[in-house]
Amino acid sequence: MRYIRPLSIEDAVGELAKAVGPAAILAGGSDLLVRMKGGFIEPELIVDIKRIGGLSDVTETADGFRIGAAVPCAVLGENKALRKAWPGVVEAANLIGSKQVQGRCTITGNLCNASPAADSVPALVAAGAKAVIAGPSGKRTIAVETVPTGPGRTSLAKGEIIEAILLDKRPDHAGDAYLRFIPRTEMDIAVVSAGVNLTLDDHGAIKTARVALGAAAPTVLLVEEAGQVLVGSKLDEATLERLAKICSGACRPIDDKRGTIEFRRKVAGVLAQRAAAIAYKRVGGK
Amino acid sequence: MAGVAVSTTINGDAVEYLCQPDETLLEVLRDRLGLTGAKEGCGTGDCGACSVIVDGRLVCSCLVLGAEAEGRKVETIEGMAHGDQLHPLQQKFLEHAALQCGICTPGFLIAAKDLLAKNPSPTEEEIRFGLAGNLCRCTGYDKIVRAVQDAANVMKGA
Numbered sequence: 001m002r003y004i005r006p007l008s009i010e011d012a013v014g015e016l017a018k019a020v021g022p023a024a025i026l027a028g029g030s031d032l033l034v035r036m037k038g039g040f041i042e043p044e045l046i047v048d049i050k051r052i053g054g055l056s057d058v059t060e061t062a063d064g065f066r067i068g069a070a071v072p073c074a075v076l077g078e079n080k081a082l083r084k085a086w087p088g089v090v091e092a093a094n095l096i097g098s099k100q101v102q103g104r105c106t107i108t109g110n111l112c113n114a115s116p117a118a119d120s121v122p123a124l125v126a127a128g129a130k131a132v133i134a135g136p137s138g139k140r141t142i143a144v145e146t147v148p149t150g151p152g153r154t155s156l157a158k159g160e161i162i163e164a165i166l167l168d169k170r171p172d173h174a175g176d177a178y179l180r181f182i183p184r185t186e187m188d189i190a191v192v193s194a195g196v197n198l199t200l201d202d203h204g205a206i207k208t209a210r211v212a213l214g215a216a217a218p219t220v221l222l223v224e225e226a227g228q229v230l231v232g233s234k235l236d237e238a239t240l241e242r243l244a245k246i247c248s249g250a251c252r253p254i255d256d257k258r259g260t261i262e263f264r265r266k267v268a269g270v271l272a273q274r275a276a277a278i279a280y281k282r283v284g285g286k
Numbered sequence: 287m288a289g290v291a292v293s294t295t296i297n298g299d300a301v302e303y304l305c306q307p308d309e310t311l312l313e314v315l316r317d318r319l320g321l322t323g324a325k326e327g328c329g330t331g332d333c334g335a336c337s338v339i340v341d342g343r344l345v346c347s348c349l350v351l352g353a354e355a356e357g358r359k360v361e362t363i364e365g366m367a368h369g370d371q372l373h374p375l376q377q378k379f380l381e382h383a384a385l386q387c388g389i390c391t392p393g394f395l396i397a398a399k400d401l402l403a404k405n406p407s408p409t410e411e412e413i414r415f416g417l418a419g420n421l422c423r424c425t426g427y428d429k430i431v432r433a434v435q436d437a438a439n440v441m442k443g444a
Contacts, residue, residue: 003290003307003353026351033349034330036308046307048354074343098419099397101331103343104350187418 005048009055009134009163012047017136017159019045025161026050027070028104030097031113047161055163058082064169066132069108069162073120074099076107086167087282088176088195088275092123095180098187108162114148117190117215121148123178125212125222126195129167135160145212148219173200173207175282177275180214181267183258190215191259194247194271196279198230204284206230211243211276216251216268223250226272235280243276244269294355296321297365305352312336314352315362323363323392327421334420337393338362344400346419363392366399375399375437384433386424394420398434406442410435 006012016023021044024032035041049055055068058079065082073093076082083090089107096105096119107120111131125145132141136159144165147154156162180193193214201207211226226246233239253264289304296319305314312329315321315338324347327333331349338347339361366373375398378384385391394417401408401416408416413431422430 001307002288003351005353005356026354029349029351029354030331033310033351037329046351048351050354072343097331098334099344099400099416100334100337100346100419101349103340103345186415 001042001044001046003046003048005051007051007053009049009052009161012049012052012161013134013136013159015045015047016161021045023047025112027055027106027109028072028101030101030105031109049161052163062169063166065167067107067165067167069106069164071106072103073105073107074102077102082167085170086127086176088178088197088279089120089123089127089129089167092178092195093120095119095178095186107165111144111147111165112154112156112162114150114152114154114219115189116148116151116218116220117193118148118220119178119180119190119193119214121220122193122195122212122214123176124165124195125220126178126197126210127167127176128197128210129165131162132164132166133160134163139163141166145220145222150218171199173202173283174198175279175284177278177282179271179275179278181259181271189258192216192251192253192264192267192271194268194275196272196275198276198279198283200280200283204234206233206235206280209276211247211272213247213251213268213272216253216264218252221250221252223247223272226250230276235276240273240276244273247272290353292353292356294358294360296360297362303352307351307353309352310348311338311340311350311352311355311360312347314355315347315360318352321362321364325389325392327389327393332421333390333393334397334417335390335393337396337420339396339400344397344419361396363396366395373399374440375402375434378433378437378440379430382429382433382436384425384429385422390420390422390424394422394430398430398437401434402438402441407438408434 023045024043055070176197180190182188209227209230248269325335327335331346
């Protein structure tokens with residue numbers, strides 16, 4: 001096995017592209033090292049991306065925020081501007097693991113690990129976040145929901161690296177929220193989860209809405225119909241009922257020791273309602 | 287496998303070592319450098335017994351490669367006391383009997399040190415959440431929480 005620490009994204013891409021055996025990208029390592037220890041992956045090459053310029057920075061740009069692929073989730077929680085603009089994304093990122101894990105884990109890693117139960121991903125999908133990908137044929141930017149294609153699988157080609165996650169600049173009257181169900185008070189894997197992102201018009205009615213569900217299908221689900229049903233409403237009871245019904249219906253969950261299909265369907269609807277209510281309250285809606 | 291040459295700083299001392307690319311920082315600390323304070327409990331980042339601070343961030347050293355420590359500043363339990371002078375947290379853990387078998391204790395002390403550095407006056411809830419990444423199967427946690435509260439009071443007065 002070889003460990004390398006390239007200083008440029010081009011070098012990192014080049015090394016990954018020409019790697020013969022299995023290769024792994026290392027940022028926080030909180031999934032990679034566990035998988036290596038468990039014998040699930042035996043990389044011949046580890047590319048540590050933490051010394052690549054810009055990958056460890058959160059930058060506020062004219063378009064919004066650029067979160068480097070190697071930024072630990074703890075740093076997101078310490079960024080006041082990001083917390084104010086995207087509280088749902090930050091609360092989701094900060095739910096991953098303990099303080100020790102927070103000091104290492106990244107939202108890009110969470111996305112690329114491609115667990116259906118990844119906490120930050122439903123919030124990122126609801127937020128309309130984009131991933132900037134560097135690869136052998138240049139750079140491209142794609143919606144985060146197109147990165148995971150199934151449990152543990154992504155759409156990234158050989159040699160490609162996500163170098164940053166982009167979040168839009170927030171208009172006035174915008175808010176987001178993330179909720180998950182776990183049987184403990186913290187540090188557990190989501191049984192089911194929901195992220196909701198809203199913008200309101202000047203009269204307090206919902207102008208745009210995106211709803212995403214986690215641990216409810218092989219990949220995190222963007223439930224477009226759920227977003228549509230919220231538009232124009234002020235989150236009255238009838239709208240919330242319809243939201244829950246649509247979310248429960250959109251689920252394609254599995255039965256396992258952490259929850260049954262029936263339970264996950266029911267709770268997905270409830271969490272979507274509650275996350276929508278929190279997001280609405282954060283915007284200042286009543 | 288080719289070894290990786292690493293220059294780093296551990297508890298303020300410049301340290302150089304050679305390690306294998308898949309060797310964890312915990313293995314380097316314990317097996318190459320003789321710093322056996324950090325313990326391996328789970329080896330998968332769940333128990334916190336191997337907690338150390340790297341560049342001001344609390345981490346599980348079992349989830350960090352030894353090679354990653356290049357140019358970093360690592361703080362371990364061995365750097366907590368000054369000679370015979372215990373750190374207030376260590377003193378309070380003794381006074382409150384906040385340990386029994388002791389395997390989790392170095393991790394708790396490092397995590398508590400990090401917690402108080404970032405939040406000198408934590409509430410009981412903040413202490414419990416802050417130390418949730420450290421497992422103790424002996425004490426039931428109450429004594430640990432009280433020791434940290436007491437140490438926080440001492441450190442604020444200092």
